[in-house]
Amino acid sequence: MKKNPILAVGSVALDTVKTPFGRVNEALGGSATYFSASARFFSPVSVIAVVGSDFPGKHLEAMRLLGVDTSGIEVQKGKTFRWSGFYDFDLNTAHTLRTELNVFQHFRPKVSPEARSSRYVFLANIDPELQFTVLNQVHDPWLVACDTMNFWIENKRKALQKLLKKVDIFLCNDAEARELSGEYNLIRASKRILSFGPRLLLIKKGEHGVICFSKDFIFLAPAYLLEKVFDPTGAGDSFAGGFIGYLTRSPRLNESVVRQAAIYGSVLASYNVESFSLNRLVDLKRVEIERRYRHFRRLTRF
């Protein structure tokens, strides 16, 4: 096995989040961060991102302690990307108060010579043109997955559709799937999106679970039910981390592996939302992941 089979590009950020259960100020966040903290349970991960000179060294150290290769995280003069937002009791809806792109605004991702041979590539939610740039620097990857958001669907649709031709797995939420496809019904939306290129589409519905679509099958998975959801920030990226992570452990991308991977993704996301920032993912043990996977089976079998 190669040393760093997963390459992830995305944001490494400072998040200020308020939920009905508390708040954090400038905590470690970002899509690449949540993804890598989850995927690292399955395979080594290298992150490509940019932070400002104000980024606390302890955060990079924390990522390294998780086994994440942070050598691709550039430190640029200026301020780190910041997001602040809040959630009401309906934790499925994030309310953004402020997004400061800062050094992210002029980010030009560079893939190191070693990382160019990565087998698995995860393009977290950033400008699809940048996602394309990263992908172009990787030599013949086995599997490419990408995420996006409404902003890019509205403002960079052409670039996104160009990218989707080169992508194996596309992840988005239900509103984004509807917007991208122009179809309200999710089966129709999936057919349209699969026609853009990906062979697998994962529609994330937050607390209502996830639906996997391919040309050959549909898989419906409810979300793991929790008594305490503390902070949903990063749920989608930790889902992607568990999902892609599990795929790296299988020699083939067949239907039953995809189904299991979706449950592993849901397990990682469910742990992530149990606390602010990466707190729960940092403490998490592999045995707990397996335990919750088995519990998922009991919760859903009939």
Place this chain on the structure above:
Amino acid sequence: MKKNPILAVGSVALDTVKTPFGRVNEALGGSATYFSASARFFSPVSVIAVVGSDFPGKHLEAMRLLGVDTSGIEVQKGKTFRWSGFYDFDLNTAHTLRTELNVFQHFRPKVSPEARSSRYVFLANIDPELQFTVLNQVHDPWLVACDTMNFWIENKRKALQKLLKKVDIFLCNDAEARELSGEYNLIRASKRILSFGPRLLLIKKGEHGVICFSKDFIFLAPAYLLEKVFDPTGAGDSFAGGFIGYLTRSPRLNESVVRQAAIYGSVLASYNVESFSLNRLVDLKRVEIERRYRHFRRLTRF
């Protein structure tokens, strides 16, 4: 087996419904109607309800042709209960335009001597005081299930809680569970509601599926995914019909029977929403129910 093991009290109504896909005017509707048209696939059903002298005879005849015992449907001088509403593309949300109680306003349900020995009782969404009246007329039923709505939670909470002490199975949607329990989180809400009396709680989440709660287990079921949802009216009651119907076929109310019943409920609801009024439930064949049940397994297994 007794002749009419299921007794259902609820509304038999004339619905005027508009969806993005069409509209119907004064079509046959009502909670007891949808329930009985689904439950009749499993066991004979007697309906207790009231209609006005304007109620078309063809509708009563249609119910009889389905095998439903309509002898408990009183015809009173006056107008039949009418509901009109519409759905946008988000078919999970019904927008009520008008509710005319008409003869329903002074409804005093009377259970016939034969129906008093019914083994299974379904108290569809009506005034909890009336639900209680019906229940008091039945001799020692094996299983009692009831549904409700936000209006009764807000205006007849005491009567509802008194009723819940006598109920085995309570069905409601997620918003109602939250309102009744005062808890946003559904696990906490379920604990509180189970403490009111029922040994089983089914929280219906529309297109997001259903959750069954008991003291001993939780079962998460996604909704069956459809490419065409035509009219969601009656989905909750046809779910209840499939669910209670299946339970009448099992000698015991154990965990695995409840899980299977929830899937049968979802199957019936999924067929119901494929057309306006009862159209699809009238045509439906038992073999189609079994086919979709098996498909449900393929959609959810991992």
